[in-house]
Amino acid sequence: MTILIQAxxxxxxxxxxxxxxxxxxxxxxxxxxxxxxxxxxxxTTILKSILGLTSYDGDLKVLGLDPARQRHQIMQKVSFIAxxxxxxxxxxxxxxxxxxxxxxxxxxxxxxRYFLSKTNIPMQARVKELSxxxxxxxxxxxxxxxxxxxxxxxxxxxxxxxxxxxxxxNQLLAxxxxxxxxxxxxxxxxxxxxxxxxxxxxxxDGRIILDATMEEVAVKYIEVMVSKDDxxxxxxxxxxxxxxxxxxxxYLFEGISREELEPLGELHSPSVAxxxxxxxxxxx
Amino acid sequence: xxxxxxxxFKALIKREYWEHKGAMFYTPxxxxxxxxxxxxxxxxxxxxxxxxxxxxxxxxxxxxKVLEQFENVGDEERSRGVQIGLYGARILFCVVMLVVxxxxxxxxxxxxxxxxxxLFWKSLPVSDTATVLSKFVSVCFLIPILYFAVISVFQVxxxxxxxxxxxxGGNSGITLWASSNLFSVLFNSLLSLIxxxxxxxxxxxxxxxxxxxxKKVAFLWGTLPIFMIVIAEGWIxxxxxxxxxxxxRIAKGFIILNSNMHYLVSGDMFDMDVQRWYQVFGNIEFWxxxxxxxxxxxxxIYTRRYRDES
Numbered sequence: 001m002t003i004l005i006q007a008x009x010x011x012x013x014x015x016x017x018x019x020x021x022x023x024x025x026x027x028x029x030x031x032x033x034x035x036x037x038x039x040x041x042x043x044t045t046i047l048k049s050i051l052g053l054t055s056y057d058g059d060l061k062v063l064g065l066d067p068a069r070q071r072h073q074i075m076q077k078v079s080f081i082a083x084x085x086x087x088x089x090x091x092x093x094x095x096x097x098x099x100x101x102x103x104x105x106x107x108x109x110x111x112x113r114y115f116l117s118k119t120n121i122p123m124q125a126r127v128k129e130l131s132x133x134x135x136x137x138x139x140x141x142x143x144x145x146x147x148x149x150x151x152x153x154x155x156x157x158x159x160x161x162x163x164x165x166x167x168x169x170n171q172l173l174a175x176x177x178x179x180x181x182x183x184x185x186x187x188x189x190x191x192x193x194x195x196x197x198x199x200x201x202x203x204x205d206g207r208i209i210l211d212a213t214m215e216e217v218a219v220k221y222i223e224v225m226v227s228k229d230d231x232x233x234x235x236x237x238x239x240x241x242x243x244x245x246x247x248x249x250x251y252l253f254e255g256i257s258r259e260e261l262e263p264l265g266e267l268h269s270p271s272v273a274x275x276x277x278x279x280x281x282x283x284x
Numbered sequence: 285x286x287x288x289x290x291x292x293f294k295a296l297i298k299r300e301y302w303e304h305k306g307a308m309f310y311t312p313x314x315x316x317x318x319x320x321x322x323x324x325x326x327x328x329x330x331x332x333x334x335x336x337x338x339x340x341x342x343x344x345x346x347x348x349k350v351l352e353q354f355e356n357v358g359d360e361e362r363s364r365g366v367q368i369g370l371y372g373a374r375i376l377f378c379v380v381m382l383v384v385x386x387x388x389x390x391x392x393x394x395x396x397x398x399x400x401x402x403l404f405w406k407s408l409p410v411s412d413t414a415t416v417l418s419k420f421v422s423v424c425f426l427i428p429i430l431y432f433a434v435i436s437v438f439q440v441x442x443x444x445x446x447x448x449x450x451x452x453g454g455n456s457g458i459t460l461w462a463s464s465n466l467f468s469v470l471f472n473s474l475l476s477l478i479x480x481x482x483x484x485x486x487x488x489x490x491x492x493x494x495x496x497x498x499k500k501v502a503f504l505w506g507t508l509p510i511f512m513i514v515i516a517e518g519w520i521x522x523x524x525x526x527x528x529x530x531x532x533r534i535a536k537g538f539i540i541l542n543s544n545m546h547y548l549v550s551g552d553m554f555d556m557d558v559q560r561w562y563q564v565f566g567n568i569e570f571w572x573x574x575x576x577x578x579x580x581x582x583x584x585i586y587t588r589r590y591r592d593e594s
Contacts, residue, residue, distance in 0.1 A: 090302070102291050
């Protein structure tokens with residue numbers, strides 16, 4: 001099975017407010033997919049649907065199972081870290097290890113001990129005695145020790161300082177990720193993860209407005225730095241966005257070939273953040 | 285149930301104990317320790333205890349007389365006295381257990397949502413059914429067994445304490461142990477604790493259901509609907525069957541806990557129908573309560589399963 005998540009016509013309404021408007025997407029094995037969108041766009045609803053934490057309309061399969069009815073089976077092969085520190089404050093570190101060992105058939109206790117041995121987290125401590133960064137380390141150690149096929153991260157580094165944030169993703173790449181697994185991640189700090197991503201999904205107002213691999217994005221979206229004199233020529237090609245940088249203009253083009261753009265100036269791949277801003281403004 | 289899910293259920297029960305060790309174990313243990321400490325202090329200071337400065341009261345002078353009386357009453361009467369002492373020592377623990385169970389149930393499915401740890405629990409392959417049932421099993425079995433353990437230690441302490449006093453009075457203390465009927469007391473103590481909790485199952489399940497529903501202040505969600513039903517019933521039918529039924533259920537739960545005591549004090553402790561723990565199984569109300577409880581538990585499972593926190 002190469003497709004881990006398959007969504008067709010995924011919809012969700014709260015009363016008359018439709019937060020997901022018939023969304024289609026899939027996540028293949030061995031990919032790191034960034035799900036990016038402004039607050040309220042439907043990111044969290046998508047994640048919650050995948051994890052069986054909310055009801056939805058439409059067709060959704062995670063590892064071939066139905067999350068609305070088979071959450072606890074799915075969680076044998078799927079891990080997630082949610083956007084807030086959610087480890088119970090009263091839990092002792094050693095008890096957390098014991099509990100997950102008892103309930104999770106795919107948890108490797110030795111691995112978890114090894115990850116924790118590289119931190120300063122005392123086994124006897126309760127979660128409430130740990131710093132926020134340490135709680136994130138503990139949670140990551142637990143999750144990385146689960147032999148999961150899919151890891152879902154919802155703003156996993158929110159509120160962490162920069163050292164922990166960098167370490168968090170470095171460790172995930174070094175110790176967890178391989179071609180047998182996939183990671184689905186949402187975050188506001190896109191610049192932190194853009195080099196890790198293999199796929200990008202943009203969502204706005206409950207609709208997917210971009211769903212592509214990073215290679216496709218690099219071919220389709222090109223940024224050109226143009227001197228003021230050539231501005232009119234560039235604008236004639238219909239850029240999707242423009243901004244001023246040190247007296248020059250930077251234009252972002254969608255679907256225009258490199259050959260056409262090269263004469264105008266220096267070509268770059270846009271940052272995901274710039275691309276995001278451009279796509280969010282589109283049609284508004 | 286296969287081995288993996290049995291293991292996982294055991295882990296869920298352990299989890300409840302870790303989280304509620306204070307209410308489930310330390311609370312009764314501290315109460316027992318305080319009472320034991322007070323008893324010892326009274327004896328130690330007893331020799332020098334002076335009342336109103338002048339009249340000194342000597343515990344040690346007084347003891348031989350008590351002991352002599354103790355040895356001279358009939359066997360049956362003496363055994364009754366000792367057992368009343370042992371059962372009497374349970375009463376406070378029983379009250380505390382019911383209060384602790386009540387608050388445990390009110391928080392059972394609410395606290396995890398309040399501190400958001402539900403997202404961690406739900407990230408593990410444990411079904412909502414297993415989670416909810418583990419909390420129900422904890423209130424019906426784990427808490428009674430832990431309270432039983434503490435009560436038993438306290439009762440044995442009381443007998444040891446009595447023995448030491450008997451030694452001071454020049455007696456061996458064997459009569460005390462022989463009169464205690466200890467194993468029967470322990471057996472009845474354990475079973476009445478568990479059966480009373482099962483008798484109260486509909487109450488626990490209601491509180492759990494309310495706890496799964498509550499958006500804020502689980503206590504209000506647990507009590508307000510009941511008051512509303514009571515008020516509505518009074519308004520429409522001018523009756524009060526519902527509140528009487530609940531009061532009756534709770535009172536009888538307390539009576540089951542202390543029915544042995546009731547019969548030892550010649551049956552005039554409670555002015556109600558008194559059921560011994562084994563008589564409860566023949567009571568249709570008990571089984572009816574379990575059915576109501578099952579429905580409410582199903583509601584709690586469903587609510588935890590489909591509740592969306594956003």
